[in-house]
Amino acid sequence: MDKRTRAFQNSKKKGKLPLSIEQLKKSIKDQLHDEADLIFKKINVQNKNILVFYISYLIDKKRLDENLFTPLIYGDKDWTVEKLLAGLPLGESKEHQTVEDVCTKLISGSIGIYIESENKIVSYSILNNQQRPIEKPERESIVIGPQAAFSESIETNLNLVRSSVRSNDLVAEKFTIGSRLPTEVRLLYLKSLANDDDVQTMRQRLTDLKVDDIEDGSVLAQYVEDSSISVFPQFYLTERVDRFSYGISKGKVCVLADGSPEGIVAPTTFFGFFESTEDVYFRWNVATFFRMLRFIAMFISFILTPIYVAGVTFHYEVIPTNLLMTLGESRSKVPFPPVMEVLFLELIIELLREAGARLPTKVGQTIGIVGGIVLGQAAVEAGLTSNVLIIVIAMSALASFTAPSYLMGTAIRVIRYPLIIIAGLFGIIGVTFGLCLLIIHLLRMTSLGRPYFLPVYPFVYQDLDNALFRLPFGVSNKRSIAYRLKDDTRYKEKKSAKQKDIDDFGGYNEH
Template structure:
């Protein structure tokens, strides 16, 4: 005796369905989406239903690789024969209508043979992506010019192209309770420290959020101290910088629909490094790296030092300079602290307006606006011309940081420093610097010291942080990364020079 199957149309029920209940249940799952298409085929005394979202699939690929073999072969189809005989490697089974709906949203085509206990899906997405272009926020003079795109497939292809080794590990992690995003954990198995890998993996898998909009949002969720103004994970849109960090034993993260990668653990000085330092000669790279670090210090303390000297400490100003300072400030009605804050806010307004306007208009706004407003402020007696020079130097120094996030953090730090210097003089400035150093000593990145190699002192890591040695003398990976194997190549072999006739 054969029991009659009952067809249930509720969203929580499983297969089998008849034609009507399948269509109604699938529409219920997709909220009656007008893009849902369900085609019915009567083949060899079978009713076969084809379901897909019109804007999500590659229609040409569906007709060529799926519909043609499905309709041309005179066989009785089953789920097993569909998976084995359809010339597509992306086939899978869906035992519930809810799972089938999720696969359709991702870009799959669903096939249901009426009476079967499962449906079959084939992944045929119509992926929208832009071509590989030059980097916008991290421009280079030397070296590769391509940047990541919003396509995870493209980004992984670029990474595997640059790191062509079986030692490369790429782990898949799904994040998001409501809107799921695919995340890939990337590292070299023979180099990356297991603790770093496990820490990053645990923070990704334990994250319970509705959705992840971008990799920059993800980094804020998984970093050690979210209340700190300093970024603790390095964000980059350059594949060469991402791969360079991976080959130094760090861990990388790529997020679908995001054009930037995440690198960790990292140190403060990593944000002032650039892969361009490697492509130049070692003495040029060292000069530029030291220049960026010096520019960071200048950007933080120069304007507060000016405010403190004019407010409390006239005695530290040379007499010849004091006369010109007095003349330039003769018509200024504001105290130095108000004058400096006014100009700093003006600089930030110009920078933000230039970034939000179209490119050509933004460049004009930044140049013309700075010149016109600066000259008008001096003539109107709102500020002195010497302070304009000081503010301009501080702003230029902050723009030398290769990382946009670090440059923004430096600019923000100047405001409390100016307030402390204008209120308490050099004592307030030193208090602010001390507080900043204490904070940097407490910050960590994936549990690793953020202020290395200054604290803890790692003299052998100065090569990769503060300056760059010739490659013949730089044959070991940094201690701060805690890699499994530090030696990159034999130093003796790197120093050998042989003529062609030897």
């Protein structure tokens, strides 16, 4: 038995090269569990056996025929691994020394090329990338501004981000997460702007993450967030390319995951969830009005129904006499206590909301509008609820939709229920106690190690215009000071404010 045959037999069990053609085929089939669409093509060129193998539905077959088989068969070369890497116009290539490594590339859309008796396998990525086209955002709609949304392809998403952030300072670090189903993850930030502690913290959390697989970017955010107990989101999840790029330009660290149409922006504050990129596109006074309107709507959303329950149940004296008479007349036929009445209507609203979201778009809109009107009117006529409560519930539901972030809107809906129950048991005192617990919880929270309630706590007055309102561009020229970025100045205020009238240029030349 010669040395080559002995090497073949010793490496057969280990999956190491060199292997014979038949041994390699068997080893690949074992690794991929006899994949039905696994294709092997054996070619003999100048007395050398060359094996080309790939998974058929993942491969761009036109590129395969034109850029591989034609040069490989008619190139008239004494092929070696080095000549394959230099002579085939297929783009990205990689060398592998074990069967396990090349099988990982096969399931990602690569082909493998093996020259018998060589100790390396060459792989080329020629993925047949069938992805949906770039569409408008569905959950974060705005009137003014770019209308591009992420897709499920990380290559497409990186292309969109690069097109928006045109800077060679943009870093895109690559990670592979998932021991059973590996997923490509990218960490993006501006090298000269982002805080090194934030970058290192996110990098460490991604590196230390040991899971079987990641289903989506929202799942990844739950794995790496600061607290998994809180109902409030600690990272901003966005499907908008401009919102993602806006976060990068603000010095934040952002994450993209392959197969997910959402990007992660961190760190984020509580007030950041009520900020929209539309605030940048509008004039500063209009943007400030809308942002304050969102804060008021958020407060109305989770406090209005508990206050109604507490007032009607325990505190008649705080209700004006005329309104009290209207409430008494409206509730005269209702057999339930106010807390049960409110929970009943809130449950109907949630059912309508979920039904509208799960049904096809046109049917869902019809169910939401018609169902709300019909059920509300029927509940009043049947004596199950009062007219006044219908108005209160409708205002509360509408206010919860004003948050630009769907996750924050959902969190506000959830915390409303314990407040309603506490109001029904203890009245205004219970509501006050519940609000105190809520504020304490928000003050204790962090996002990527940064205080969640910035800039209110700790109080940083310079950052108020980045959170609670907006100032004119000529006045607000600073980035967030609390995040301790490498450069907190966006532009020189004096130079940006300097304007020239037409008279400064000598006026028009009269001829």
